[in-house]
Amino acid sequence: MRKLKGLEEFIDVVWLHWALGEKGWYFKEEDNSLAKDPYYGYTLLREFYFKADPGYDKRFTVPMLWDRKYETIVNNESSEIIRIFNTAFNGQLPPEKAGIDVYPEDLRSEIDEVNEWVYNKVNNGVYKTGFATTQQAYDENVYPLFESLERLDKRLSDGREFIMGSKLTEVDLRLYPTIVRFDAAYFTLFRCNIKMIRYGYPYLHKWLLHLYYDFPEIFKGTTFLEQLKKGYASTRFGITPAGPIPLIMERQAAL
Ligand SMILES: N[C@@H](CCC(=O)N[C@@H](CS)C(=O)NCC(=O)O)C(=O)O
Structure with a gap:
């Protein structure tokens, strides 16, 4: 931002x-x-x-x-x-x-509505899944998380550039940190492992690569995946990363 x-x-x-x-x-x-x-x-x-x-x-x-x-x-x-x-x-x-406005007046009510489920089921959903200490808590969160990823993928399948359509909004900015970490950290460490973004959600993956590669100053330049991986893997959970550290997929290979 x-x-x-x-x-x-x-x-x-x-x-x-x-x-x-x-x-x-x-x-x-x-x-x-x-x-x-x-x-x-x-x-x-x-x-x-x-x-x-x-x-x-x-x-x-x-x-x-x-x-x-x-x-x-x-x-x-x-x-x-x-x-x-x-x-x-x-x-x-x-x-x-x-003039850059990521919360434009005409989209506010729809942005609020999307933020609500994206935050509860995706942004916070990965944490609720990862920190679940009972099977019931895990099941209650992991399925809504993946249903929401499906919903986002479907939304993007009409060819829209951003989650809300043709405009980059705060919905993209809020979703990006969770999706860019997903395969590298949440899939394995947080057991959010029904599907990977890169193999399971083609439109969401395309959206991610679009942000990462086409707006490098805003996204790629502010994303430090190697440090993130070290942080998630080694610090909180006592797991020593054996390496190699997974990185975002090359664009060529993904499309
Ligand atoms: N409401 C805050 C939550 C921030 C948050 O939980 N940050 C985590 C890192 S992702 C943190 O600093 N945790 C430190 C701790 O819990 O001791 C936000 O989304 O900005």
Whole structure:
């Protein structure tokens, strides 16, 4: 969203290390992460949360949008950050960037409706499936997840470019991170293994490759699959990745 709207001048990105430590996300000089955060020299994400509110007692999650002037958290909910970025800087952006609207008025009710099931059954569905500790919980989530992938594939089968039609919207932006990780992480580690995106959902796979390869600044350039794979495989579940690390399929081979 930051790249799509051209907000680089207003919003810095500071990456944390891909591993989730005992005390949550942390900095370490490896891959995208610096040894420390460049503003305060913090080594843990939680330090920002405590700076904003010394009594903070909830989860220390990413993404987190920090206001450097007021030295506090603006928001830590990705769907709300998308909406903020969609309009908040329009007054300072060139017309071609200010004109980009991923939540256009005429599509709002349909976007809200699609977001609802995509979030519950796909974005959150992979987590509910992966973290299920009973067979019943697994079954209750894994089937709706795959029914929803089917539904998305069918939707895209009419040749539309994006989920809502001819316009890139927040629905695409919200769905992309889950789909791009699906085969590499969720299929195996989270046992979301009824079908793979690349073999089971041709239209969804085509949509994914279209975003990834045809808008490289926005998608490919902000997707770090190797780090993601290391994070999912090694940190949370005690599984050492044997390698090789799966990557997105070459376009040539897929079409
Ligand atoms: N509502 C948040 C949820 C964010 C979230 O759960 N982030 C995970 C990483 S994908 C996290 O930071 N987890 C750290 C933890 O649970 O300790 C959003 O979607 O923006």
